[in-house]
Amino acid sequence: MMSKEQLAPHIDEIARVLGEDKVNREELARELLEYVNTYRLPLAMAKRKLVEKMGGDANLVQRTAVKSLDVLLPGERSVDFAARVVFVQEKEITSSGAKKKIKSGILGDHTKTIPFTAWNHSAFPFEKGETVVVRNAYTKQFRDEVEVHIGDRATVTKAEDSLVPPFDRKAHSKPFALKDMKDGLSNVEVTFRILSVEDREVDVKGVKKHVFSGIAADETGRCQFSCWTDVGLREGDVVKVRGAYVKAWRGVPRITFDERSAIEKLASTALPPVEELAKPVPTSVLDLEKRGGGSDVLVRGFVVDVREGSGLIFRCPECRRAIQKGACSVHGKVKGEADLRIKAVLDDGTGGLSFVADRTITEKVLGKTLDACVETTRETMDSEWVRLELKDALFARPFELSGNVLADDFGLQLIAKALSPMAVDAKKEVERYLTALEA
Numbered sequence: 001m002m003s004k005e006q007l008a009p010h011i012d013e014i015a016r017v018l019g020e021d022k023v024n025r026e027e028l029a030r031e032l033l034e035y036v037n038t039y040r041l042p043l044a045m046a047k048r049k050l051v052e053k054m055g056g057d058a059n060l061v062q063r064t065a066v067k068s069l070d071v072l073l074p075g076e077r078s079v080d081f082a083a084r085v086v087f088v089q090e091k092e093i094t095s096s097g098a099k100k101k102i103k104s105g106i107l108g109d110h111t112k113t114i115p116f117t118a119w120n121h122s123a124f125p126f127e128k129g130e131t132v133v134v135r136n137a138y139t140k141q142f143r144d145e146v147e148v149h150i151g152d153r154a155t156v157t158k159a160e161d162s163l164v165p166p167f168d169r170k171a172h173s174k175p176f177a178l179k180d181m182k183d184g185l186s187n188v189e190v191t192f193r194i195l196s197v198e199d200r201e202v203d204v205k206g207v208k209k210h211v212f213s214g215i216a217a218d219e220t221g222r223c224q225f226s227c228w229t230d231v232g233l234r235e236g237d238v239v240k241v242r243g244a245y246v247k248a249w250r251g252v253p254r255i256t257f258d259e260r261s262a263i264e265k266l267a268s269t270a271l272p273p274v275e276e277l278a279k280p281v282p283t284s285v286l287d288l289e290k291r292g293g294g295s296d297v298l299v300r301g302f303v304v305d306v307r308e309g310s311g312l313i314f315r316c317p318e319c320r321r322a323i324q325k326g327a328c329s330v331h332g333k334v335k336g337e338a339d340l341r342i343k344a345v346l347d348d349g350t351g352g353l354s355f356v357a358d359r360t361i362t363e364k365v366l367g368k369t370l371d372a373c374v375e376t377t378r379e380t381m382d383s384e385w386v387r388l389e390l391k392d393a394l395f396a397r398p399f400e401l402s403g404n405v406l407a408d409d410f411g412l413q414l415i416a417k418a419l420s421p422m423a424v425d426a427k428k429e430v431e432r433y434l435t436a437l438e439a
Contacts, residue, residue, distance in 0.1 A: 252404050
């Protein structure tokens with residue numbers, strides 16, 4: 001249901017088309033609300049119908065001045081606007097079984113920033129900082145945010161910078177906690193303590209730049225960050241940033257900020273000490289699904305599946321991929337190097353996520369070294385026993401699992417840093433699960 005306040009910019013547009021001195025705005029608002037909320041007409045169609053009813057030219061509704069981003073609503077089928085490219089990246093996705101390149105990122109004007117996807121990467125050859133005019137795009141809602149989609153019907157052209165007033169990211173920032181960081185957020189205000197930071201030199205289109213990256217923490221959780229300006233960040237500092245944005249890097253949300261953001265160091269007492277914030281905060285799988293991943297999270301639940309590919313495996317010495325029948329999918333026939341791993345599923349009652357654990361964790365679960373597993377396998381001529389022992393040790397048992405959670409088309413996957421058994425009150429757990437099932 002749309003409110004009168006949400007439709008106010010669209011009433012202004014209709015009034016301009018019909019003539020300011022010829023319309024009753026209250027009547028326009030009442031009829032547009034009825035078209036949209038009662039008759040469920042798409043907003044663009046409702047505006048054209050109303051203009052036609054009032055004796056105006058419906059074609060002028062879409063050809064009036066380009067819109068500002070703050071008036072865009074989800075579900076619009078044809079929108080025109082001008083904006084600057086705040087961030088853009090190329091991605092490869094699988095659509096209908098075929099690989100396809102797209103562009104995605106963030107666009108901004110003087111009112112706000114908004115995530116976008118261009119479904120034909122060649123139709124969006126524009127770079128960060130350039131100003132563009134987009135016509136015939138459409139909008140959707142994703143994770144409570146409006147996002148712009150640039151499809152086959154849309155056109156994107158370069159424009160003069162003066163067309164779009166500069167956007168002050170700092171002035172439009174909204175406060176968030178680290179647990180709420182998710183891909184696509186922009187205009188973020190966040191306060192955190194730096195648990196770790198490193199200075200790296202990177203090549204950006206032939207220009208050497210320094211980026212300061214590490215792990216940020218508050219009372220709600222942790223998140224990776226990247227700072228593209230040198231403000232003297234040090235481990236242990238408490239920092240308040242206004243005008244940051246969030247992009248996923250390898251499936252993990254990352255806060256990004258630069259010289260256009262307001263970066264302020266606060267008193268150390270503004271947040272708990274490093275020792276306290278360094279402890280992972282328990283997180284539910286449902287929250288991770290909403291956020292689209294997370295850094296250094298802690299999940300508690302039961303292992304409900306130990307998958308094929310767990311146990312003793314052999315890896316390609318070149319790329320470290322697991323090999324099948326002595327062959328690497330990239331390097332062909334190779335002499336594999338022995339390794340141990342766990343591939344399993346953990347369920348916490350709100351959902352399930354896959355996890356992968358390395359040799360060190362697997363040896364701890366088995367109580368056996370890799371060399372011992374290799375020797376027993378040589379003697380028995382069968383490696384399946386390793387997976388079966390892992391299943392006996394893990395299946396239907398409660399564990400505490402920590403690591404980075406990645407999100408892709410196949411769901412969530414946690415790369416384990418630690419896996420520890422938990423002591424639980426079985427009766428209480430059964431009651432909790434039954435309550436969840438009944439709900």
